[in-house]
Amino acid sequence: MSDLTDLARRILGGATEGEDVEVCVGRAVETEVRVHGGEVESLTVAESHGIGVRVVVDGREGLAHAGSFDADVIDGLLVEARDNAAFSEPDDRVGFAAPDGVTVTPVDRWDDSVAGTDVDDKIALAIDLEAAVRAVDERVRGVRASIYGDTRSESAVVNTLGIDANTSATVASLSTSVLVDDIDGGTRTGGAVDAGRGPTSLDVGLVADLAVTRALQLIGAGPPSTGRPAVVLEPRFAATVLGLVAGMLSGERVVKGRSAFADRVGDEVAATGLSMADDPTDVESLSAAATDGEGLACRRVPLIEDGVLHGFLHDTRSARGLGVSSTGSALRSVRGTPSPGHRALHVASGHGDLESFIAGIDDGLLVASLQGLHSGVNAVSGDFSVGVEGVRIRDGVLAEPIREGTLAGAIPRMLLDIAEVGSDLEMQSGGSLVPSLVLGGLTLGGGG
Amino acid sequence: MLDHELINRTLSTALRTGGEFAEVFVEDKRSSSAMLDDGRVEELTSGRDRGAGIRVVVGDTTGFAHTADLSESGLASAADAAAAAARGGGGGVREVAVSPVETPRTNSARIAPEDVAKATKVELLSLADAAARSEDTAITQVSARYGDSRRRILVANSDGLLAEDDQVRTLFSVSCVATGDTGLQTGRESTGRTIGFELFDEADVEEMARTTAARAITKLSARPAPSGAMPVVVGPGGGGVLFHEACGHGLEADLVAKAASVFAGRVGEEVATPLVTLVDDGTMAGEWGHFTIDDEGRPAAHNVLIKDGVLTDYMWDHLRARNEGRPSSGNGRRQSYQHLPMVRMTNTYIENGDDDPADIISSTDSGVYVAQLGGGQVNTATGDFVFGMTEAYLIENGQITEPIREGNLIGNGPEVLNRIDALGNDFAMGHPGTCGKDGQGVPVGDGTPTLRVTSLTIGGTAA
Numbered sequence: 049m050s051d052l053t054d055l056a057r058r059i060l061g062g063a064t065e066g067e068d069v070e071v072c073v074g075r076a077v078e079t080e081v082r083v084h085g086g087e088v089e090s091l092t093v094a095e096s097h098g099i100g101v102r103v104v105v106d107g108r109e110g111l112a113h114a115g116s117f118d119a120d121v122i123d124g125l126l127v128e129a130r131d132n133a134a135f136s137e138p139d140d141r142v143g144f145a146a147p148d149g150v151t152v153t154p155v156d157r158w159d160d161s162v163a164g165t166d167v168d169d170k171i172a173l174a175i176d177l178e179a180a181v182r183a184v185d186e187r188v189r190g191v192r193a194s195i196y197g198d199t200r201s202e203s204a205v206v207n208t209l210g211i212d213a214n215t216s217a218t219v220a221s222l223s224t225s226v227l228v229d230d231i232d233g234g235t236r237t238g239g240a241v242d243a244g245r246g247p248t249s250l251d252v253g254l255v256a257d258l259a260v261t262r263a264l265q266l267i268g269a270g271p272p273s274t275g276r277p278a279v280v281l282e283p284r285f286a287a288t289v290l291g292l293v294a295g296m297l298s299g300e301r302v303v304k305g306r307s308a309f310a311d312r313v314g315d316e317v318a319a320t321g322l323s324m325a326d327d328p329t330d331v332e333s334l335s336a337a338a339t340d341g342e343g344l345a346c347r348r349v350p351l352i353e354d355g356v357l358h359g360f361l362h363d364t365r366s367a368r369g370l371g372v373s374s375t376g377s378a379l380r381s382v383r384g385t386p387s388p389g390h391r392a393l394h395v396a397s398g399h400g401d402l403e404s405f406i407a408g409i410d411d412g413l414l415v416a417s418l419q420g421l422h423s424g425v426n427a428v429s430g431d432f433s434v435g436v437e438g439v440r441i442r443d444g445v446l447a448e449p450i451r452e453g454t455l456a457g458a459i460p461r462m463l464l465d466i467a468e469v470g471s472d473l474e475m476q477s478g479g480s481l482v483p484s485l486v487l488g489g490l491t492l493g494g495g496g
Numbered sequence: 497m498l499d500h501e502l503i504n505r506t507l508s509t510a511l512r513t514g515g516e517f518a519e520v521f522v523e524d525k526r527s528s529s530a531m532l533d534d535g536r537v538e539e540l541t542s543g544r545d546r547g548a549g550i551r552v553v554v555g556d557t558t559g560f561a562h563t564a565d566l567s568e569s570g571l572a573s574a575a576d577a578a579a580a581a582a583r584g585g586g587g588g589v590r591e592v593a594v595s596p597v598e599t600p601r602t603n604s605a606r607i608a609p610e611d612v613a614k615a616t617k618v619e620l621l622s623l624a625d626a627a628a629r630s631e632d633t634a635i636t637q638v639s640a641r642y643g644d645s646r647r648r649i650l651v652a653n654s655d656g657l658l659a660e661d662d663q664v665r666t667l668f669s670v671s672c673v674a675t676g677d678t679g680l681q682t683g684r685e686s687t688g689r690t691i692g693f694e695l696f697d698e699a700d701v702e703e704m705a706r707t708t709a710a711r712a713i714t715k716l717s718a719r720p721a722p723s724g725a726m727p728v729v730v731g732p733g734g735g736g737v738l739f740h741e742a743c744g745h746g747l748e749a750d751l752v753a754k755a756a757s758v759f760a761g762r763v764g765e766e767v768a769t770p771l772v773t774l775v776d777d778g779t780m781a782g783e784w785g786h787f788t789i790d791d792e793g794r795p796a797a798h799n800v801l802i803k804d805g806v807l808t809d810y811m812w813d814h815l816r817a818r819n820e821g822r823p824s825s826g827n828g829r830r831q832s833y834q835h836l837p838m839v840r841m842t843n844t845y846i847e848n849g850d851d852d853p854a855d856i857i858s859s860t861d862s863g864v865y866v867a868q869l870g871g872g873q874v875n876t877a878t879g880d881f882v883f884g885m886t887e888a889y890l891i892e893n894g895q896i897t898e899p900i901r902e903g904n905l906i907g908n909g910p911e912v913l914n915r916i917d918a919l920g921n922d923f924a925m926g927h928p929g930t931c932g933k934d935g936q937g938v939p940v941g942d943g944t945p946t947l948r949v950t951s952l953t954i955g956g957t958a959a
Binding site: 088137304383437 | 530534536539540541545547555556557558559560564566577578582615636637673675679681682721723724751754755758870871872882883884901905906907908951954956958
């Protein structure tokens with residue numbers, strides 16, 4: 049750890065009078081095993097380095113980054129960043145984080161078993177997973193991927209305003225994508241992932257069962273007919289959809305006129321049953337963090353309370369743009385400037401669960417997959433349109449599965465039309481703690 | 497980029513545990529970019545990534561390690577790690593002697609990005625900003641981005657191959673937000689070529705900015721898109737994404753080998769209407785997916801995948817081709833030295849048909865005309881794919897009428913290929929794209945003439 053901080057401080061030492069400098073250094077050691085047909089298809093063992101230098105002179109910002117700690121590469125970074133700054137236009141929002149007195153909540157994110165586990169045992173996890181998938185059901189025709197991966201990452205960020213932070217984390221995951229035969233000779237697919245701080249917490253059987261169950265529930269699926277069913281999201285899809293909402297609550301979008309929620313603080317923007325915060329201080333979340341990308345303490349940031357918009361996620365720059373304080377929500381890589389975003393969404397518990405929701409719906413859709421989120425969501429207008437697979441709900445019970453459908457609506461409208469927020473909170477491998485949701489006002493489209 | 501003797505020693509080290517094949521991939525990439533947002537030029541960034549990826553193959557197992565340390569000891573320890581990961585049965589010493597393969601360089605950057613003053617690059621951004629804002633007062637936000645990269649690669653392997661390439665790419669994009677009674681709408685336009693700064697001899701950034709602004713303004717009055725199945729006409733240059741998703745990925749030999757493609761075992765069969773001839777071509781000079789050699793050292797090639805509706809071949813990388821005892825098709829690509837190569841598309845396009853594009857529209861009673869597509873995604877095992885439409889209009893009584901709001905379209909690859917009933921004679925390349933697969937992004941191009949699909953499902957909100 050200390051060698052990264054040392055390296056960062058050494059570069060910071062080159063700062064001259066009248067300029068602010070920030071140095072961010074990172075290192076990651078990764079292992080990835082891909083298994084196919086009972087054999088290791090590929091085993092990757094690698095260490096990567098990254099370093100980013102930002103300079104601000106008279107409100108002008110410049111950056112330079114490199115993927116190497118070699119002296120000949122590093123030596124020129126500060127000079128290059130300084131030179132880049134000269135070509136930017138001054139902006140009084142530009143600037144680095146300064147210590148703000150907020151206490152850092154310690155989060156232990158390191159599991160020694162990532163480094164301590166023999167690579168053969170990691171390989172065994174992926175091989176076992178593939179075998180487990182095949183053993184779940186005879187309709188399993190193949191396994192597209194059975195993958196074990198882990199990463200040990202460390203980083204340090206220092207700046208001339210007194211920020212000096214470092215973080216370290218391990219994460220390990222097991223994932224699979226399964227192919228099952230459909231009755232019409234076609235193929236249906238399902239996938240699942242489990243993630244934790246280390247390999248010992250991963251559950252091979254759970255991942256295999258989930259992936260196969262998800263594929264099997266789509267057997268016999270055909271295109272739906274167009275309509276407006278109630279849409280039921282189990283927690284993993286609720287996390288996806290609420291993640292889109294949180295994306296629209298980025299302070300940067302608000303400052304730059306790219307959020308449909310700008311000027312809406314204090315307004316009722318969602319159904320009253322919805323309360324949502326970003327809480328990276330929850331040590332149970334895989335996305336928990338002590339400090340953000342600029343070195344400020346992470347903290348709980350309320351976003352929506354009882355349906356009323358409470359505030360936005362800020363990093364230093366977006367906060368300066370609105371005349372408020374950073375919420376410690378800077379996300380960044382060494383390659384670029386930070387930008388505000390969520391890490392660990394927390395939704396307050398409501399009432400009911402998946403089972404009770406389904407039982408109470410006459411015409412509904414239980415979502416099984418969402419496709420095209422990167423191309424089908426406009427984070428500025430909030431319009432979205434995605435591909436969907438799922439199981440129709442009729443008169444309170446699960447009915448026929450559907451595929452090749454579309455689901456479309458507008459996020460602002462959808463938030464107001466949330467019909468149910470469950471009490472079945474579930475921690476997602478992505479770090480969010482969310483329950484099942486029932487949404488109204490969405491259009492299901494299809495050629496059926 | 498590296499001394500030949502050092503390469504030979506590194507490959508020998510990599511083969512020490514009995515590997516059948518070893519490869520060293522060296523990359524030195526410099527990039528620069530600048531953003532203009534909210535009226536100000538900001539975020540001028542310079543980047544440098546340099547390192548080597550070493551893989552060792554034993555049977556069906558690949559061991560892979562990468563390092564940013566290009567010294568003899570750095571390369572040796574990466575070679576050791578890759579060899580240990582592959583773990584062959586036998587050991588012993590195997591000498592390797594690489595010899596350079598001269599592939600005629602087809603890349604040509606007339607004006608290298610490093611020879612252009614930063615002020616000149618930045619000026620393009622300001623021109624675009626001013627042009628977009630002058631288009632209409634409803635334009636409330638503009639962002640523009642300039643980016644260039646120079647990627648030098650060297651590939652050497654235990655078959656004795658040694659090949660190098662020098663790839664220069666230049667990109668410019670503009671995004672606008674228009675504000676009206678109906679809320680916020682956006683427009684986007686980009687241009688990118690595998691050439692140097694001479695891109696701007698042909699690309700007029702001010703005109704691009706005005707087009708982008710007009711696109712956002714048009715959408716302010718757009719109606720909600722319809723939902724359900726209907727005929728869809730895709731404009732010239734736009735349909736490439738459709739084929740990239742509907743069948744391109746499914747023709748990648750690695751997915752075919754895992755039976756994770758609906759096109760597995762179908763070579764020689766009619767998979768599309770006879771109008772369709774689909775080509776993947778890495779040799780198209782200057783296009784976004786162009787290169788001289790792929791990331792395994794094979795020369796780029798012109799590969800016909802579907803000829804007059806009949807599936808003729810898949811796309812291949814070194815490993816998959818080796819298993820089948822055939823040559824690679826020059827489709828082995830990787831995002832960087834930190835990634836293993838796999839089968840990837842380059843520039844994927846549909847050859848011209850005979851129809852007059854105006855006739856295609858006028859013979860469509862009602863449906864949707866998609867002028868510009870966004871990104872897409874496919875499940876190769878089922879063939880189900882989606883792609884976004886970012887500029888689209890209703891077709892009513894054979895005429896393009898009102899603009900509709902953006903949304904996704906969904907279809908099934910094998911079904912859609914058999915529903916193409918009209919193909920125009922107005923071929924054009926589309927926008928520069930980044931294709932993602934298993935977490936790796938590579939630059940790709942695509943192109944089509946105007947075409948019609950008799951039925952695709954539009955994901956709108958209007959029932």
